[in-house]
Amino acid sequence: MPQGPFAKRPCGDGKASADVSVVHFTEDFWGAQFLSLPENKGIKNLLNRARRGLQPIGAGVPKIGELVEQITRAEGSRKIILLMEVLIAIAAAEETKVLASLGFQHNFQESEKDRINAIYNYSIENFKKKITLEEIASVANISPNSFCKFFKSRSKKTYSRFINEIRVGSACKLLINNQMNVKEICYESGFYNFASFHKYFKEITGKSPLSYQKCYVKK
Template identity: 30%
Template sequence: MKAVFEKISNPQASTVTAFSYKEDHFSAPWHYHPECELTCILESEGIRYIGNHISEYQPMDLVLLGENLPHRWKNSDDSTSKASALVIQWSHDIVPEVVDLQGIQMMMANAKKGIFFGKVVAQEILPLMQKMLKPEGNKYIQLLKLLQRLSLVSNYQHLSGDDFSPDLSWETGHRLDIIQHYIEAHYTEKITLSDVAELVSLTESSFSRFFSRVMKKPFFSFINEYRVNRASKLLIETNASVAEIGFSCGYESLPYFYKQFKKIKGYSPLVFRKVYHRESDERGKMYDRFVHQEDS
């Protein structure tokens, strides 16, 4: 996708900005900015793109982004909930290089690829993020306390691959924009290399080299990640059989769908469905507690 430069506007000229986002959907395109960002999704679900990483998101999705990392949250087309999130953004160079803050500096170095924190961490961090929305208090000090707490977490997930380095040139962004929109529109169908290569005026071999160089993964690996994440949503939200879901997401072979799903998610489709439903009640309780705190 075309990564759009986003200039963060802060009328108070502060190095830290905190705000609450609530609209019908997330409207920002795939974009980047020199500021670091911590985003916690409160409502809505869909697909998030962080560098060369694709995965589904749901409420209590907490992600830390380093500077100039392209990203985008895209609501599911059939989502009925509002898009709601808490967002904190800050200049990447505001953390002083002192021994006591080395943990934060190491974490922010990792955040250049994107970091996902689990729901237990999100539950603990939400009140700290909520506090930063209030006009009183020193946001810089509050941010350092928040980052210090996050730096103590040892089991977070890296998102983009270690070898990923964003190519922010216009030509690359324009090509990726065309490719991404084509996949979103045609993932239920058979997608051929020749069709996509023609869209961006490249030969098949040139296109394969281009995509692997920029995204650090083969084109069909990217398609499989997208399809598996769409299948995950259907496993969560419907009672359709695994076979129906696999075929509806563009897979022509059920064994191949099982293989790709387990490779990407770590579970078979059936186990994934069971694990999600076992944890969904807990996520709902977390969000209810946050809403109660916000209203009080």
């Protein structure tokens, strides 16, 4: 298992904070033959489908979230058991949404993996503030012009789109938590203009912030 396989990244303070829980593991950390067992066919198929990213949809999503939270608090072999439960729950989800396009390149060289991870981690930790092109290019240790080409060729999206997706994801969680009003959530999620927040939120989720909230919050 890679270093620091289970980590929780806080992205705010107090009751209205948004957390990102990250579970890192390699496909073969449980041994070369484990996924070849007939009993693990569902998990093997899930990992193959997840190469472009999967978003589980349906009634089982809250349970998956709870299991991931338990992983961040668990110790020893209990973490492995909970990881198995998470994968089984995702495999059994009513529906899953593929997050990346068919052109998404996931077979990075080791040096590229380090660069992509550095970009991702920095973005998660700093999405609430304005991140300049020069700043994120420095994190990737390449020039601003090269960064734009590098990031788009690997992710099939611009960095601006990527960071806005992170911000909208944070806003979604805050809307569901229902502890702040929409304008407060706009600024708490890293947007500095309410019109832009509304535009990107609807573009990414297909709903306005209030419509999205009504789907999850019972009055």
